[in-house]
Amino acid sequence: MSAPARSDSPARLEALIGALKAKSILTEEELAARQAQTDRASPEIGARMVARAWLDPEWRRRLLSDGSAAAEAMGVSMAGAPPLGVLEDTPQRHHLVVCTLCSCYPRAVLGYPPHWYKSFGFRARSVRDPRGVLAEWGTVLPEGVDIRVVDSTADYRWMVLPLRPDGTEGWSEDQLAAIVTRDALVGVALPKVPPAAAAA
Amino acid sequence: MTPAEGTSAAASDPPGDPAPAQPRFPPGTRVQVRDDWPERRGPCHIRTPHYLRGRTGTVQRLLGRFANPEDLAFARPAPKRALYHVLFEQPPIWDEGRPGDELLVEIFEHWLEPAEAMKEAV
Numbered sequence: 639m640s641a642p643a644r645s646d647s648p649a650r651l652e653a654l655i656g657a658l659k660a661k662s663i664l665t666e667e668e669l670a671a672r673q674a675q676t677d678r679a680s681p682e683i684g685a686r687m688v689a690r691a692w693l694d695p696e697w698r699r700r701l702l703s704d705g706s707a708a709a710e711a712m713g714v715s716m717a718g719a720p721p722l723g724v725l726e727d728t729p730q731r732h733h734l735v736v737c738t739l740c741s742c743y744p745r746a747v748l749g750y751p752p753h754w755y756k757s758f759g760f761r762a763r764s765v766r767d768p769r770g771v772l773a774e775w776g777t778v779l780p781e782g783v784d785i786r787v788v789d790s791t792a793d794y795r796w797m798v799l800p801l802r803p804d805g806t807e808g809w810s811e812d813q814l815a816a817i818v819t820r821d822a823l824v825g826v827a828l829p830k831v832p833p834a835a836a837a838a
Numbered sequence: 839m840t841p842a843e844g845t846s847a848a849a850s851d852p853p854g855d856p857a858p859a860q861p862r863f864p865p866g867t868r869v870q871v872r873d874d875w876p877e878r879r880g881p882c883h884i885r886t887p888h889y890l891r892g893r894t895g896t897v898q899r900l901l902g903r904f905a906n907p908e909d910l911a912f913a914r915p916a917p918k919r920a921l922y923h924v925l926f927e928q929p930p931i932w933d934e935g936r937p938g939d940e941l942l943v944e945i946f947e948h949w950l951e952p953a954e955a956m957k958e959a960v
Contacts, residue, residue: 721902738887765889765941767934784938787928792885792921792944793904 675715680749683712684797685818687724687747689811692802702726705797709747719746719795725788726799727825732783733798734772734825736764737790744795748823755824765789775826798825805831861920861947867897868953869924871945883911886949890941894953895926901944920947 644650658664687708691698701708705722716722722744725733737743738761743751754760763771768785772778779785788796800822806814821827863869873892876882885907901921909916924945928935 723901738889739885765887766932768928768939769936770934784940785928785936786925786940786942789887789941789943791887792907792946794901794944
């Protein structure tokens with residue numbers, strides 16, 4: 639979990655970067671490249687991976703067996719990144735991702751974690767009362783669906799492959815990717831078909 | 839951000855790290871998380887959540903071998919350790935849970951013991 643910003647944070651950051659450069663641990667170019675990569679990462683990458691899995695069984699198998707390799711195939715550089723695991727929801731099981739110890743999050747394919755993901759409330763309550771947490775998102779699971787809370791405590795990062803909702807038959811990859819939100823990719827929400835699309 | 843953040847499976851073993859041993863716990867093994875509290879003994883960095891200490895679960899699978907975060911955090915040579923995905927029944931760990939709900943958590947091998955050797959404490 640990141641510490642709160644202080645008034646002297648920029649000066650401290652500059653001092654740290656200066657020390658790393660002086661010791662030849664980091665170059666300006668490496669820093670810029672990593673910043674660009676971090677800024678490019680967004681939930682759109684994860685959403686695209688899910689939409690493709692809904693359409694292509696072979697890709698789905700690949701995604702579930704080796705998330706890092708699948709991310710690389712999407713053009714995401716996973717060099718130096720923690721391995722990515724993908725958790726498959728089923729009609730009987732829903733996954734919810736949390737990091738109770740800090741804020742481990744699949745940044746390579748989802749970008750920066752939202753503020754609430756790092757909050758003490760979400761972290762403490764997701765393992766203790768996951769159904770209560772989901773209810774606050776308006777997420778109510780059908781009867782008979784068990785929850786598996788995935789506490790991301792160590793070296794992996796986890797993303798959810800949600801169920802494809804009814805009413806999306808014949809949709810293109812773009813249409814499907816558009817309903818896979820950041821929240822659905824960590825399991826606090828489910829992909830929803832917008833009323834207009836459902837009526838069309 | 840933690841010291842474990844940004845570590846990679848591809849990180850090379852520190853010199854002198856012994857060859858990988860056979861993983862001790864195959865999938866399906868009942869295991870008990872050590873009821874140990876290094877936090878009481880001094881500065882440490884432990885990736886095993888408090889709420890699982892002493893609890894019994896089932897090994898789902900071996901995730902790989904990763905540099906021990908307990909050493910990494912203090913810039914010590916960090917031998918790789920086996921890391922498992924372990925499944926726990928949510929109640930009785932939390933009363934708010936519903937039977938059938940589960941917790942799936944990454945736990946290092948040195949935090950696990952065979953549950954058979956224990957009395958059914960949980």
